[in-house]
Amino acid sequence: MRFVLRRLGFYLVAAWAALTLNFFLPRLMPGDPASALFARFAGRVSPEALQALRETFGLTDASIFSQYVTYLRHVLTGEFGISVAYFPTPVSTVIGTGLFWTIFLAGSAVLVSFTLGTLLGILAAWRRRGWVDTWLPSTFVFLGAFPYFWLAMVALYVFGFLLGWFPLGHAYGDDLAPGFNLTFLTDVARHAALPIATVVIATLGGWLLTMRNTMIGVLGSDYVNLARAKGLTPSRVVLRYAARNALLPSVTGFGMALGYVLGGSLLTEIVFSYPGQGYLLVQAVRNQDYPLMQGIFLVITLAVLGANWLVDLVYVWLDPRTREAS
Amino acid sequence: MDEPLLSIRDLCVDYVSEAGCVRAVDHVTLDVSRAEIVGVAGESGSGKSTLAQALLRILPPPAIISGGEARFEGRDILTLSETELRELRWRRISMVFQSAMDSLNPVISIGEQIVDTLVAHGAATRQEARSRAAELLEMVGIPAPRVDAYAHQLSGGMRQRVGIALALALEPALVILDEPTTALDVIVEREILQQIRGLQEKLGFAVLFITHDLARMLQFSDRVAVFYAAQLVELAPAAELRRAPRHPYTEGLLRAFPSVQSDADEPESIPGAPPSLLSPPAACRFHPRCDRVQAICRERQPDLIQLGPRRAAACHLAE
Missing domain, CATH: 3.40.50.300 (P-loop containing nucleotide triphosphate hydrolases)
Structure with missing residues (x-):
């Protein structure tokens, strides 16, 4: 328990450092970002939006310290100002919907890919030189070697456009009102199927190979041999003694992949016009929506830190050796 | 003969x-x-x-x-x-392995590893097996409360004793x-x-x-x-x-x-x-x-x- 709290403390410090950096970076840029921005937006954006922009950056006449305090208070209360691109929606609301779709889409893609890849990796190592071991790793590494956006576009073209099995974009049909009912949920699933499938195909090979290779090493270890000698059933030897240990490096990889979930699902969302975080970021850049960008960066940073903290906890639960280590 | x-x-x-x-x-x-x-x-x-x-x-x-x-x-x-x-x-037939360092699973407690063996052979239920594991450890001079210890917490000699206790678990x-x-x-x-x-x-x-x-x-x-x-x-x-x-x-x-x-x-x-x-x-x-x-x-x-x-x-x- 003390370990868990100490890790939490570490992540809080990291989060604070990220927030501070986010505050100081615009001020470290050569020239005055505010004047440049104001000049660019003058006449095109309402005074409220300009004011929002000012406040987000804390570019008031107050001292730098009080600006910093204001900025921190805004961040803690989720006050990122008003979005320029989606004027006059507050940035926090815009990010809120985007975040939901991203977590749903990329989260389930990474989860499916990790689970499936790891299970297949276990199977490949268990039945070495068997059917799974011979064909799947090379096939998926081959598929994973294509640039992701190309793979996604081919899939969209073939299954979405030519065959018409899946919709071409968005998170749900325009004719549906969001609600917790079967029609809506099936529609969401239909829209998510293709993006999730392409991410899974592109990343499965990595999980499979990592797990297979670690498993092969662990299967040759003394404690697995002892487990076999103890007269345990093969499935118990493979799952409880070998896979349980071989999983550890993959869990670390999973933690890093979660970063991809929130930051790197950009291409998926662009190709499939999916209204997630990455899509919003592109919109923000296109419209020079600085409040939105800053908000998205912050959310990504915090979410990655949070995800890593969770993975840390899982790791501690899985590997007793890390409990006393630090 | x-x-x-x-x-x-x-x-x-x-x-x-x-x-x-x-x-x-x-x-x-x-x-x-x-x-x-x-x-x-x-x-x-x-x-x-x-x-x-x-x-x-x-x-x-x-x-x-x-x-x-x-x-x-x-x-x-x-x-x-x-x-x-x-x-x-x-x-x-049981066996004590050459390397005490590597023959115990690092992520499962030593007690669990003995329990696994007993349960796999139908020698005891999980509850019984736990106290039997503690007995076995005491037999080789490891205090019973250490049943929840992990391999990395034990010295080389103690790990090998665990190996012996494990080998004798089913007589x-x-x-x-x-x-x-x-x-x-x-x-x-x-x-x-x-x-x-x-x-x-x-x-x-x-x-x-x-x-x-x-x-x-x-x-x-x-x-x-x-x-x-x-x-x-x-x-x-x-x-x-x-x-x-x-x-x-x-x-x-x-x-x-x-x-x-x-x-x-x-x-x-x-x-x-x-x-x-x-x-x-x-x-x-x-x-x-x-x-x-x-x-x-x-x-x-x-x-x-x-x-x-x-x-x-x-x-x-x-x-």
Whole structure:
């Protein structure tokens, strides 16, 4: 328990450092970002939006310290100002919907890919030189070697456009009102199927190979041999003694992949016009929506830190050796 | 005399590799009686550990058992099905592994590892097994509360004790000790061997004790089998072997250990190095290193000759 709290403390410090950096970076840029921005937006954006922009950056006449305090208070209360691109929606609301779709889409893609890849990796190592071991790793590494956006576009073209099995974009049909009912949920699933499938195909090979290779090493270890000698059933030897240990490096990889979930699902969302975080970021850049960008960066940073903290906890639960280590 | 507990006949184990086929255990014939301690001595690579793993049929993949028989309690281990093998393993034959460091699963508590074994063999429910695990640990001198400890929290000696407790969990008829003390210092080694001896007298299991430490083995075993280049070269009761070895290799081994009792000779090593099993010397495998080599030693391989009711040696000079 003390370990868990100490890790939490570490992540809080990291989060604070990220927030501070986010505050100081615009001020470290050569020239005055505010004047440049104001000049660019003058006449095109309402005074409220300009004011929002000012406040987000804390570019008031107050001292730098009080600006910093204001900025921190805004961040803690989720006050990122008003979005320029989606004027006059507050940035926090815009990010809120985007975040939901991203977590749903990329989260389930990474989860499916990790689970499936790891299970297949276990199977490949268990039945070495068997059917799974011979064909799947090379096939998926081959598929994973294509640039992701190309793979996604081919899939969209073939299954979405030519065959018409899946919709071409968005998170749900325009004719549906969001609600917790079967029609809506099936529609969401239909829209998510293709993006999730392409991410899974592109990343499965990595999980499979990592797990297979670690498993092969662990299967040759003394404690697995002892487990076999103890007269345990093969499935118990493979799952409880070998896979349980071989999983550890993959869990670390999973933690890093979660970063991809929130930051790197950009291409998926662009190709499939999916209204997630990455899509919003592109919109923000296109419209020079600085409040939105800053908000998205912050959310990504915090979410990655949070995800890593969770993975840390899982790791501690899985590997007793890390409990006393630090 | 009754049938021996374990009776190995002409056992052969091959390692198949690209460089060729290596016979790591070459026509080995050996008996172990009930409650007997049989030592297996030999240099590294002489096939001792391979023999041990063959008996539990846990040889790593490139190794295959290519011939012979190993009858245990009347059944040939080598022909058992996977299910029969699972029942035999640990319930009848258990093993203490060479490296105490690596033979315990690092992410499962030591108690759980004992519990797993008991439950897998239907010896106890999970609840019963836990208290039984604590008892077993106490039997080898580990305080019962440490049942929840993990391998990395224990010293080398304690881990090996856990290995012993684990090996005795199902009260097997035969315990194979595969160099159980190589990784430990001398003091801990002696304590552990004494403990095994005490438990052996109390529980009456037979022991196949594998080591390269001949001096230790002579103290500990009833009978000693000496291996050289995958073959059994001499078999004799420990005291007789020490007093009157009949194979020049055994003699060399005995001379290679300093004696505590007599301050006479400096230890002397056997000249040369153990042969490669990829291309072992023709005829008697020891002849290139033997100081009493005869013409016949280069021509014909000696058979294992019975020299008495409990003695045998594979040397032309012993005839």
